[in-house]
Amino acid sequence: MDVNGTEWPLGVFLPDVPEVTYGQQQQLDVSLLDKTTILQGDAFGRSYGIEKGSNVTQAIREIIETTGELATGIDDEGEQLLTSVESEPDDSKLQVVNQLLDAAGYFSLHTDGHGNFQADPYIKPARRPVSVEFVDGVNASLTGLYLPEFAVTRDIGAVPNRVRAVSQSEEDLPALVAEARNEAGNEFSFEHLGHWRTQVETDVQTTSQAALQAYAERRLIELSSPQETVKIEHPPYQLTVNDVVSFESREHGVSGLYTVQNQDWTLAFDGMVQSKLRKVVDL
Numbered sequence: 001m002d003v004n005g006t007e008w009p010l011g012v013f014l015p016d017v018p019e020v021t022y023g024q025q026q027q028l029d030v031s032l033l034d035k036t037t038i039l040q041g042d043a044f045g046r047s048y049g050i051e052k053g054s055n056v057t058q059a060i061r062e063i064i065e066t067t068g069e070l071a072t073g074i075d076d077e078g079e080q081l082l083t084s085v086e087s088e089p090d091d092s093k094l095q096v097v098n099q100l101l102d103a104a105g106y107f108s109l110h111t112d113g114h115g116n117f118q119a120d121p122y123i124k125p126a127r128r129p130v131s132v133e134f135v136d137g138v139n140a141s142l143t144g145l146y147l148p149e150f151a152v153t154r155d156i157g158a159v160p161n162r163v164r165a166v167s168q169s170e171e172d173l174p175a176l177v178a179e180a181r182n183e184a185g186n187e188f189s190f191e192h193l194g195h196w197r198t199q200v201e202t203d204v205q206t207t208s209q210a211a212l213q214a215y216a217e218r219r220l221i222e223l224s225s226p227q228e229t230v231k232i233e234h235p236p237y238q239l240t241v242n243d244v245v246s247f248e249s250r251e252h253g254v255s256g257l258y259t260v261q262n263q264d265w266t267l268a269f270d271g272m273v274q275s276k277l278r279k280v281v282d283l
Helices: 036-040 056-065 093-104 209-227
Strands: 013-021 027-034 048-050 085-087 130-135 151-153 162-167 177-181 198-204 229-234 244-249 254-265 273-279
Touching (some): 027 036, 036 093, 085 093, 093 209, 162 209, 198 209, 229 254
Parallel strands (some): 162 198
Antiparallel strands (some): 013 027, 244 254
């Protein structure tokens, strides 16, 4: 992508399902899939086990390399599994990899702009740097413009204020339990509601008590975050999924920190980008 002389890579993609429209001119539409699709479309076809004590990122490297792809973006400095992991024969290799990453407290597998696979430790959204500041009005920065029409959605029906995570157990290793609570601070907290809304997650694969606690805290944040999403349209900026941005509409009184959930790019001379943003909840 090149915008006003600034260039950055968007990724390495696999073309899929081309559609040709015939008329006075021929038009070809092609879907582009990122390289995690390779793992999504592959499975071991048998039960695949990873032993207790295995290095998580080393196991992930080995799974990626069974597809014929290189895992140059994955280092071997990672957590060790507290319990063994066994996948079902029809589980995709991407499912197995993301299961391991969850256990270690990492982001799901993704690729960078050069197509290299990435496995990064999870960072709470409120701790990530702000990549772009979207502001409306005449004093807005040229690097944070967006079209005046935007949509805000609030989903509050099933927001918990407590998550209890229970790990897998083995004969010589009892299950670990971790709990994250939203005791005070917003409209879904125990202080505000006067009662607990508890989400229980069992058989969680983990590497330690600390990793299980981080998992519970992450799930509480994720389950609290859907309370507000914003859809905006803007010029191309150097943004990617999971980046944090600030958004402010002074005209309508909407503002806050948001994570980028997905983007829809129109690759044309005057193409715009549609971004779905989810409000950051810091618990």
